[in-house]
Amino acid sequence: MTEQFTEIVTLIKRSQYNAQKNVNIEMINLYWQVGEYIHQKIASASWGEGMISELAHYIERKHPELKGFRLRALYKMLQFYTFYLSYIENKSIKSTVNQQEIMPSLMAQFTDIRNTMIVQVSWSHHLTLMTKTKSREECDFYLRLCIQENYSVRELERQIKSSLYERVRLGQQQSPMSGDKINTDESLLFRDKYIFEFLNLPESHSEKDLQQALIHKIKDFILELGDGFIFIGEEYRVTVGGTDFYVDLLFFHRDLQCLVAFELKTTAFLPEYLGKLNFYLEALDRKVKREHERPSVGILLCKEQNDEIVEYAMNRSLSPAIISEYQTFLPDKKLLRQKLHELFENEME
Known part of the structure; x- marks a missing residue:
């Protein structure tokens, strides 16, 4: 009887994880498109950087129910877009699960990244990758590692701090991607405060x-x-x-x-x-x-x-x-x- 109960609990947890994963995909895609929009406006000289501050104030004043779009967050979305732009252009991070071309956006002027590897980790993972990796190759290494090994943000930071990429490049250590998988609790993967903000839930x-x-x-x-x-x-x-x-x-x-x-x-x-x-x-x-x-x-x-x-x-x-x-x-x-x-x-x- 206990074994049957355990199976039900497993089904519940798996369903919760899949739901969180789908929310994460939509959130990452949205943050990409917001960054793309801001980048295009600045690149075309339609906006000065002061407009980003005005946008943040507008959202806070007119739409206080929308959480997670303050000035600092908007700059992070712009950084996110520019950081991964060359990856998308070179299709170097096309999904390892779905090999189709990047889906055309529902809004023609924006890029849809939901079929790329980018959406397979949380926003907190991306903040860590953007601030702690030093090259495109190093970022790609850790991104793929996070996906395959289900690294939590804490584990990702630990691996970067231990210079795993450099040690693998020098041949001093075998890459975890070619060995046994690390048993990481997948329920930890998307415990990301930005997901809660994206859903506009009360912080309490x-x-x-x-x-x-x-x-x-x-x-x-x-x-x-x-x-x-x-x-x-x-x-x-x-x-x-x-x-x-x-x-x-x-x-x-x-x-x-x-x-x-x-x-x-x-x-x-x-x-x-x-x-x-x-x-x-x-x-x-x-x-x-x-x-x-x-x-x-x-x-x-x-x-x-x-x-x-x-x-x-x-x-x-x-x-x-x-x-x-x-x-x-x-x-x-x-x-x-x-x-x-x-x-x-x-x-x-």
């Missing part, structure tokens, strides 16, 4: 799990910094005006004799984050802090792709001398930034 559907995983790890890391920190709680509740608010992580620092609140954001820094953190500190000072303790301190951790922000929120009433003393005992910003980067890189995989 996966944000909470990621945030909780990061909170647990950053908590353990902070406790390793020394015996000054005493952990009080995570999602620590403070009630103001009958409404409950939750601080991600709350510590007490023995040397500073004050509460230290950590807020972790899985998005880019926004000014209102500091305002919210200061609100938490005021609430902690009024409702949690003991009379003999010093004013609470907050540390804000933000992340967006490769940008980490670590900012201390100090009470404005504190003197420069006290602020300097606080900063001496608090974790070094560079160390927190490095650890935050490592945590995000690991958890996003």
Whole structure:
């Protein structure tokens, strides 16, 4: 009976994987065509580069339901098109599964890449290939490897970092494409935040799990910094005006004799984050802090792709001398930034 149940679960997982794969194909093709459109407009002098910014603002203002098309993302799509353009022109990455010619686009002015190898890996794979490979041959090598071996982005980055391409070229190692396949969980292949953006789903559907995983790890890391920190709680509740608010992580620092609140954001820094953190500190000072303790301190951790922000929120009433003393005992910003980067890189995989 258990074996039959397992077969049903296998069918469900396989169907989910195929659905995600089809979404990925459409998304990659769309990003290609957006990049192609922008490239053609700039090449014909119809657009200056400032028009890309205007396009991003237009989409954000007029169509806020369309996610994943901010300025940085649009530039990535343009880079994606120009990066692979010579591949398409030379037909060097024609699908190894379907050997037909590239399908004509439904919109005649655009190229359809759905029958090429490009759509067989996720957008995050392409971002890695565009930024970490140094030549067309190296990119082609890793692209084919990803498809055949079902590499996750993390595994792809590991292979590039280990210089697998160079070692194979020098004959020091056999290419994995000619040996045994790596058993990679195919369900990991398309866990790509860009797919969720492409579907216009609310970010909260996966944000909470990621945030909780990061909170647990950053908590353990902070406790390793020394015996000054005493952990009080995570999602620590403070009630103001009958409404409950939750601080991600709350510590007490023995040397500073004050509460230290950590807020972790899985998005880019926004000014209102500091305002919210200061609100938490005021609430902690009024409702949690003991009379003999010093004013609470907050540390804000933000992340967006490769940008980490670590900012201390100090009470404005504190003197420069006290602020300097606080900063001496608090974790070094560079160390927190490095650890935050490592945590995000690991958890996003």
